[in-house]
Amino acid sequence: MTDTNSAPTETDYSATLFLPQTEFPMRAGLPKREPDWLARWEEMDIYAMQREQARDRPKFTLHDGPPYANGNIHIGHALNKTVKDLVSRSMQMMGYNSAYVPGWDCHGLPIEWKIEEQYRAKGRDKNEVPVNEFRQECRTFATKWVDVQREEFKRLGVLGDWENPYLTMSFDAEATIANELMKVATSGQLYRGSKPVMWSVVERTALAEAEIEYADYQSDTIWVKFPVSELDTSQIANAHSSKFARSKPLQVDSGIERDTAKTEELESYLSALGSAVLVIWTTTPWTIPANRAISFSSKIAYGLYEIIEATNDFGPQPGEKLIFADKLVDECAAKAKVQFKRLFDVSAHDFGSLTLNHPLRGLAGGYDFDVPLLDGEHVTDDAGTGFVHTAPGHGLDDFGIWMDSARLLGERGIDTKIPYVVDDAGFYTSDAPGLEGARVIDDSGKTGDANQRVIAALIERNALFTRGRVKHSYPHSWRSKKPVIFRNTPQWFVYMDRDIAGKAGDTLRSRALNAIDATRFVPGAGQNRLRAMIADRPDWVLSRQRAWGVPISVFVKKHSNEILVDEVVNHRIVDAFAAEGADAWFADGAKERFLKDRHNPDDYDMVRDILDVWFDSGSTHAFVLENRQKWPDLKWPASLYLEGSDQHRGWFHSSLLEGCATRGRAPYDAVLTHGFTMDGNGKKMSKSLGNTVAPQDIIKQYGADILRLWVASTDYWEDQRLGKEAIQTTVDNYRKLRNTLRWLLGNIAHYDPADAVDFADMPELERLMLHRLAQLDVQVRQAYNDFDYKKIVSLISNFMNIELSAFYFDIRKDALYCDPISSTRRRAGLTVLNHLFDCLTAWLAPILVFTMEEVWLERHPGKDSSVHLRLFPDVPKTWLNPDLAAKWAKIRTVRRVVTGALEIERREKRIGSSLEAAPKVYVADPDLLAAIDGHDFADIAITSAIEIIAGQGPENAFRLDDIAEVAVVPAMAPGTRCARSWKVLPEVGSDPDYPDVTPRDAQALRERAAAGL
Template identity: 55%
Template sequence: MCSDTPEYKDTLNLPQTEFPMRAGLPKREPEWLARWEEIGIYDRLRGRAEGREPFTLHDGPPYANGHLHIGHALNKILKDMVVRSQQMMGRDARYIPGWDCHGLPIEWKIEEQYRAKGLDKDKVDVVDFRQECRKFAEGWIDIQRDEFKRLGITGKWDKPYLTMDFRAERIIAEEFQKFLMSGVLYQGSKPVMWSPIEKTALAEAEVEYHDKESFTVWVKFRVCGISSPQAGSQGDEPIGPMPADLMDASVVIWTTTPWTIPSNKAVVYGADISYGLYEVTGTPEQCWADVGDKFILADKLAGDVMTRARLEEGMYTRVRDVSADELAGLSLQHPLAGAEGANGEWDDLRDFRAADFVTDEEGTGFVHCAPSHGMEEYELYRGLGMLDQVITYNVLDDGSFRPDLPFFGGTFILDRKGKEGNANKSVIDKLVEVGGLLARGKIKHSYPHSWRSKAPVIYRNTPQWFAAIDRAVGDGQDQFGTTIRERALRSIDELVAWTPKTGRNRLYSMIEARPDWVLSRQRAWGVPLTCFVKKGAQPTDPDYLLRNEEVNARILEAFETEGADAWYKDGAKERFLTGIVDPQAWEKVDDILDVWFDSGSTHAFVLRDREDGSADGMADLYLEGTDQHRGWFHSSMLQACGTIGHAPYRGVLTHGFTLDEKGNKMSKSLGNTVAPEEVVKQYGADILRLWVAQADYTADLRIGPEILKGVADSYRRLRNTMRFMLGGLSHFSEADRVEPSAMPELERWVLHRLAELDHKVKKGYEAYDFQGVFQQIFNFATIELSAFYFDIRKDALYCDGDTARRRAARTVLDLLFHRLTTWLAPVLVFTMEEVWLERFPGAETSVHLTDIPATPADWLDEPLAAKWGQVRQARRVVTAALEVQRTDKVIGASLEAAPVVHVRDAEMLAALKSVNFEDICITSDVTLTDTPRPDEAFRLPEVETVGVVFAKAEGQKCQRCWKILPDVGNHAHVGTCKRCDAALSEMKIQA
């Protein structure tokens, strides 16, 4: 600018805002949290929402025993985005956070503390022990509550639900009593997954699968005669003489659990499998087979078995087929039968029959059966009515063999640290000694482990309490069926919406195939099974269980005031029974309920029981990770179907797991974990929330330093958009507002896009598609606004006087502000509050007390949108052509250009001529022509109808707006164009 030219910079309408580009989220977010706490924002939302349609997301309770991990953050942020978006779309969206407080993890921690002090947990008063567990849970609840709140999670934090609250324990007991009174509760003895380390039964949801190296053995069961007719067979005709060549042959079984051999009661085969008789003709050194030994094997597996026994081809021969009819006539002898010192323990002949579950895919084609340690075998013999003949009680609760079991008494399947015990080796050694072993080895396979102790589990027959899921529930709530299974399966299809839809298939198949629900655990910290059994009676007796409403009511009254500890206090049995029934005739059950029954019952004491619950006792949404198909979704479904006759939820949303940047599972040992606390300290909680919003939560989500850097970059671009709007809206008032009908086309195009986007945002929020919502908003804000509309209109905003065009642009900025802030508030809770307060400061105001505004339908203008689609296409060619000139340093800024634009399409040309296309292209001038484009014209392959020939703008540079125009210098104000001269005169700037 020449020295004699006036300084016009101060006459521009430059943006005014104190909104910083650097967010400083880690430092500033706690200030907004404190502000929300001070104004009681959650309760104020409830007051504002009175009379609205309710929306209830029921919180699946996290466990109160440690700091939050990134999976917790993902889960709670998703829930918060659901609740906030539903609230801002006009619902009364309630969120009551809760905690799971009972169960083994906490009990295990207290036991560890006891062991460190040299104390024996079993010698501590059970009520005192339970109080220690309660204090432990209370401490972690306070810690986790603060960690959740720091993530910006809104909810009823001052009154969460806890499964250990006295009221909750009372209702859990009441829900159990409904199972008791409706006839689905029974005591049975069957194999259940058992943790020898924790000395308790486990549910499938409490088990995770890891690779484990196991012993594997091939064991010989000698054929010793003809069997009698088998239970369940037709007729009782005697079976003919046994073929001589099968005399003293052996049926070979294969197992990966040698410790179950002492509990063997049978061997089964497949009726449709091809079997053969094989004879050993030669042996190498170090082989447990002898020449002349005969083995019956599945033909498909015989070669592999012989190889395992170190018998090469040529060392054995196949003698002949062995038919299923022949197998049906055989009896087998246990390999330990007659062993010296066995005291007759295994002398009985083993049952031998066909079974549907036998295959010739691996092993030998025969399966050894220990029905006390395997469900398929158990179900087989239960169906035959032979359980009393095959059930054993050889394994104690600590995983050791009963002391009086010959050879193996006192040996352990696992040691006290959960590693391989001495039982397997003892069994294998004894089999070698008695000549019962053909081969042995080791195998690495997927094996169930307790998800708490991380130790392997076993199947162990033990008396437990079950809920029969195929027994008619006598409660009269038969809309969805008469049994728990039928009600659950029909609820899944007829009542529940699944997000994603694949969740339906997963839960359906699990419930369709699951066995009865094991309700009991042999622990201390939990809600007891509040029932009594008759002394001297059998579980099958009709009066075995005490079913008495008066007794039930007395128990519930005590739990209401004292909690479940009342069950364990001295004299509890007499307290609950005296005056109603004879206490001496009944025994109190001291097992606790499976903690999944606790959490499965939360619908009863949160949704149904609380004033801020749900009017119909159901949730609109349950939202958890995919593992909860076998966990909370599952147990809640079973529990509710047993008490209210249907699912407790109308919708289920599942998310994936969190992985590191390379797609690996996070592990402290690998050092690839990402702690929410560390992300918040470095970037702020809004960056973590944005990571959730940008990801496809239906699959596993990756997170790590590079991913977070990318998220932070997206955040900065979005923040820049918000800053531009704030600067352009400085001092905006209602007097500046322009009606849409009076706006230029460009502004009406923005309104059209707002109307389109409003529909997509709300539809996306309704479908919980946060990734889709954010991508739509982000692309609109950064591409259509920052890179197009704002880029074009900043000239008018900065340089125009009080023109209709500038007022229209500022009106659009205001409309954009209200929609972008409310659209994004459920995701960027802190940043949108900052943006809102920057414009509307006030002690009681908050963006979160605002709904997404209604967007008029008449903003939609498809013909206008189509026209501006053509304008934007042509603009892309022009800006690309100018970029070439800028790169070649022909020009420094686009205002130095006045390109000639050749347009072959008449409709497009008319569209460009009807707008100020030079303003759209941010050039000083544009020449539009339908003449054929010359060969040197710049073009883009995707826009064949447009060619651009570069030309420099003619005239002088306006010292106020920097456009190069012929009229500059011809007006009262020195060095200005006509537009700027008028603006200066309007501002009464002296020429």
Template identity: 45%
Template sequence: MTEQRDYKDTVFLPKTDFPMKAGLAQKEPGILSRWESERIYDQVRAARAGREKFILHDGPPYANGDMHIGHALNHILKDMVVRTQTLLGKDAPYVPGWDCHGLPIEWKVEEAYRKKKKNKDEVPAEEFRAECRAYARQWVDTQREQLKRLGINGNWDQPYLTMDFDAEATIVTELLKFAQSNMLYRGAKPVMWSPVEKTALAEAEVEYEDIVSTQIDVAFEIVESQDPDLVGAYAVIWTTTPWTIPVNQALAYGSHIDYHLIEADGRRYLIAEPLVDAFIKRLGHETHDLHFFMKGAGLEGTKVRHPMHHLGGFYAELRPMLAGDFVTTDSGTGLVHLAPDHGEDDFELCKANGLNPKFVVEADGRYREDWLWLGGQGSVINPKFTAPDGPICSDLKEAGALLSASADYSHSYPHSWRSKAKVIYRCTPQWFVPMDKPSATSGMPDGMTLRETAEMALAHTRFVPAKGRNRIGAMVQGRPDWVLSRQRAWGVPITLFVDRTTGEYLVDEAVNARIIAAIRESGVDAWSDERAQEYLGGAYKAEDYERVVDILDVWFDSGSTHAFVLESGKWPELLRPEGYEGPHADLYLEGSDQHRGWFQSSLLEACATRGHAPYKAVLTHGFTMDSKGFKMSKSLGNTISPIKVMETRGADIIRLWALSVDFTEDHRIGDEILKGVGDQYRRLRNTFRYMLGALSDFAEDERVALADMPELERYMLALLADLDADLKQAVADYDFNTYVRRLLDFCNEDLSAFFFDIRKDRLYCDDPASLERRAYRTALDTLFHALVRYAAPVTVFTAEEVWTSRYPEGGSVHLLEWPEVPAPDADKDTWTALRTLREKVTEAIEPLRREKTVRSSLEAEVTVPASAVPEGFSDEDLAALFITATVSRGQGEDVTVTKTTHHKCGRCWRLLPEVSEDGALCGRCEDVVDAPETPA
């Protein structure tokens, strides 16, 4: 036996400096720094100048705290939208922005004051607002750097901030459009109020938590009635808000409800028939006597007296019983006590009957000092104050009116999502936008209300997922008038002057123009008493007008961003062509909670001023939960910090995770999930690494025409065309989960496990000049150019690394456009059958590998069912596809495997009949080694 030669130096192994180990956490900051120095965002804008526009308007995150995983997901999705539209050749700019006004920032500044034993009310308003502005600026700068680190490509040097003077002036301009079209009114209505934060709240600023409240049954003595048998009996109400009893003005009944007059404990009580037993049980009794029953309609004209009537004044007035269609027999007694100060239904029914609010509860939740009962006491949200042994219940008990009281009623209750404190309904004078009032001078179609205009706009808006339309539609359909005013300091002022005599606000274009100009120059501090006469000019006297000191709901700020970001011209890349009408933004993209927040405030603002929505489509994502499906919470210790993940794993891992989950629903993240994403990333990276090595020194003169390629290459390019179509459709559907899954599956299953595996023999061992090897490299080049583009919006740093590794002087991958891929004819059904047969062969070989009968499939001789082999494929073709020594065809239905007795070629390692002994060369390898250009 001759000594075996090592032919390694004659094999054409892949060559690349592209490392297998990613080192993303260390490498990405350098790539990011290069993008910034080369101004890659500006390069993209220049490359797409004049193309079809695609405008995603960034919903402003709040400038308050570090970026969390929800921020990361949200901005990665936006970046994916912008990058894929850019890849398709569109001009898709991205201007990030921040919400900077409002209570959360003001609250944080106040917290700092409290720590310093400092009273906010003793600090000049301008000084306090300056601190709020500085606080917001600090977090804008912090979040900006954190979001940039995610690889988000945008105009970071010129973001929009709602606290910029131009923005504040535009918000005022939009407000005054409402005023000029008579779409504002001041009214006293019950609104959500936070006694802790001392301001009205919007529904979007409220969250619901389960609490346990005191439930009480209170007796109101009937003193007047059409039915004399009722006089001297007691109408019983049940409530879980004892603190509203001091403001009671009436009782409500249901006209069609059956009521029983029962006797227990020597007293007669009026109770709805279905609720009698539950009431008797709360009283601690087992039996009762029935006197008679009646329909609620018979209670018309009945009057009762307040349990605290002995105090005189307000409490001495008799309370009417009023028919209310909101009264049910679901719980309680079937009779409802009415406090128009503290309930929407209460307010409307009392108002219709001439009963007006008394404004008893102060901003901090205490009763007015001059109130007859419990004046100066509170706070009304304090459980001790409303407890069964608290002052309210104690006084009712002493008056003989408290029939039952227990602190055990569990229910859902609204809380401020900032302070987490309970809120109340409180009637105060506020500024409202009417939902059901037509205005001929607004931007709405003639004769249509804001509600109708918004509903029409929603019908013309695309929603992803589609269920979003019903969600926001139901909210718009049932929402009350929009409460615009807040009683705080940090925000855009409601810049109105109200006539002290008539109560009407002033509408004067010249006055408005002076106000807007001043705020554009000096910001919100320009709205002051000192400058009131300056704005009013010579036509009006400042002493005749009240300058409104309330600020705007921060949702009005963010709802107006379309006006100062998309239409102002400050960002020319966002402008539509002159004369363009209709929704300015192609897409708004936020969390599903924004159906009641930004999506809705933007919708209402634009519909009132422009007659249509500001967006053509709305995409929503769910919330990120921990790996077990629980809501993330610092107290539970189950939060995942995207900043820490980037420091350890890299931003591309977070991006791959965010774009892999079904973000339209609630989704999960955790260490194990991120490890799985890391495995997916490594496989993708290795796919690129193989292609880079296999394409080393690829030259144009190697390229093979599609028509001259072998069937396998044509089949793979046909699969690439299918992938291309699927990815385009996924982009159109904003279905990024499918986009990433198809891309990864193609790389793993079609390329690495199939195409690369089969063709590595040709790559390594064929003559470089052979048609087959050149065809493979040509196909690889086509695949490379397509896949690096497909991956670029997902793994932005890695795609750049891949591209510059092959083309160091080729600019950025993010300047490229969607690839043009060939679509060759290929019998995909035939190849599907062959791949199925290949899997069966692999399965049949595996037991022999485990038993170490064969060390690799190259040592296997395989017999396959002749019926399973498509026409046109020789046994040699099959052996190359299956990577086996030989393949023969049998008449049976099973695949059989035996170990070959052939010798192994010393260069290509195939075991072939033509090889005379182990280490000798097969005919192909002899020809290649003998060729003059083969490495020695």
């Protein structure tokens, strides 16, 4: 290769170039600058401007699921609110009136618990404080955290009606919640019943499934012997007549044919059965005093066994006869250190003819009732003994089979009353004779002495087969983090399966299942998850034994338990709550106030329980979406509910049931769920592990736009990871996007709308870019409609980094900087840059809310100017040209080989830049050759010259493995380097007025001079 010649004298022409001009900084400085944008938007009242601008558009209503107002926001809050903001902003820019009203859940245990903690720290007793004084402290506490969280959410860039949010503790909300409850009561769906519910001894209240989390817990585990007390021998004998008979009679007695040997075998079986014990296994020894039955399965094979050897310190001894599921007997024998001999098969049908004694029979004169055996579908032989200890007051399966069998049991003279063995503080009651005062769980959540008291009593009565310890997953309160128990208590429920208003088949369950089928779920798996929960759930328990919340505002007729249904009384309650809040229910004289002139207050009890907070939040649609006076831009039902996937059993669930109970359908058209944020290693974030990532820290160091970009980039439908690597990747991506936008701003500064070039007059490369914009417009809009923000970030990032920065901008720099003012190529390029600016700033505005505002105002300053008052641009479909795109895909294939060859030349320092090269390009593929024909391929390859040759090229030419039909032989460009454009061409110096530049650059200089530039 020869050296490149230089011009004899060089002038500095940099001032004559159309170089980028912008004050847009390369360094974002987001942590310092973002608060300025927030202040600007607040001064503009941009949310009100959006509402006015969109008042005649169709409504899109994302209804905010309320967070608890009881602490600073965490990364889960940040993810949730950012995704909601992405939805709301994008729908606004796609032509909807997308109002967003934030809300807070202000009632219930999370807040009440905080006040109680403060009381305990001061040695105060909550029960000694007037209830409305305590409620006011809860209200004050919630108000404080609403204000704190509001500012933290606003700092994320979330746009909404922050000055007019909804609060479940506002008087109008409390009035509506009470009214919704009374609608349920009036329709006959509310009842007071008694069944096991999850109960927190620590918090002294019933808990809903949504308030439960599971954690490892080590339990005492025991195998308990239930002796057979009675058996119906004739019924068993008849059932076994075929088994104990022969075809040929050996003896005739009273007209009955018998086989003496078989008769003896039957008698031996009955004798052994009558002296046997059934063994159960349980991980809750404290529930043994509440046992009222044993459940078995007719699908399991059982056997009667005799102990022939025992090596244990206590428990079963040789000669004892016990019944087990055959599949589990060896495991049970090993546990008790005994050896068995199998005596008989035991038919499960025989269990219906047996009655058992309670293992604590005689303790303090109690437990003298019979224990029946019940056939239960829930019994398996996967673990245990094949028999299930059934305490109907302490388990849903136990309660269900007990109630299903109640009629039959009553006919057998068995007392079917469910005992209240454990009180609200976890102590045994008088329904546990001999064990009163023992405690299951104490106030700190630790295991009490009840288990050991029960085990000792069983050992004393030779009723313990064996014992052990087991670690297993056990329900805990998600607030106190302490274990809970199932406990039978009087509670208020809503029927799931009773016909509503006497219409056959119109039940709350059927309504809810139909509503689920009519709802769009994103991702789709959420539909099956919620459907399974509704299909299997028991009646909805509404009551809580707490103080801070909306009361179950009904009156009950004494002695009959009949709920008072009186519209006049209901209106009085609603009016009082609207004026004074729910405190009116707890005020002195409230019963007389509401019942006066209508009913005798002495005839009614006033319910003192409060509503589960899930009913509160499930009712938000009623006092937010239907409140046209307060929020005229909202609609019912909501277009979308959006929360974490745990809300299939929480807010989605309770809102569905409340809407179906009062309005016959769900209060939403679609449900969108997100996963949870884990640390960088995929572990759950925990303060104790020290692996939490606080959104406040990210914002302080990098800015909210970085956090927003991370949210939009991640697969938020699933659990996500957030650590240093994820943050740095996001920062790197942001910098690339920002730099591309900065270059775009700098060049578009030279754009004059009067010089715009029509689409038809543009060069192919510009029409290709507009084709890509039209493609992206369809893809971006669809992704926003699909709530698929990671796809949007991927589409736009790849377009900006690969197709713009590394391709189009790279090629067009020369034309944009150096072409004459009159150049169609340059003016077309600027026209395309203008379209790029309009589209990219709009498409990215819902994600990078601060940065896009900064970019937009660089070109469109003004007091009322904002990118967030725009719609997505209407991109003409006529720009779409698949044939052109296919042709340019071939051109880029050839270009990729040239670029690869020149990269080696630069690396080996044989050239400084690609403009020093004039390679020979051999193209053997006719289609590729035809694609590049007629184009200035040197311009496309960013070389000063290029030679295209048909054919395979020499063997030592540069090739890419995947493009064998293109070969490149590098060569130096002949001629002199232009002092203005740096192209190396022979014609440099051919213009006598400008001897050191190309003719193109000379023309550009003349036009600038003529224009006075």
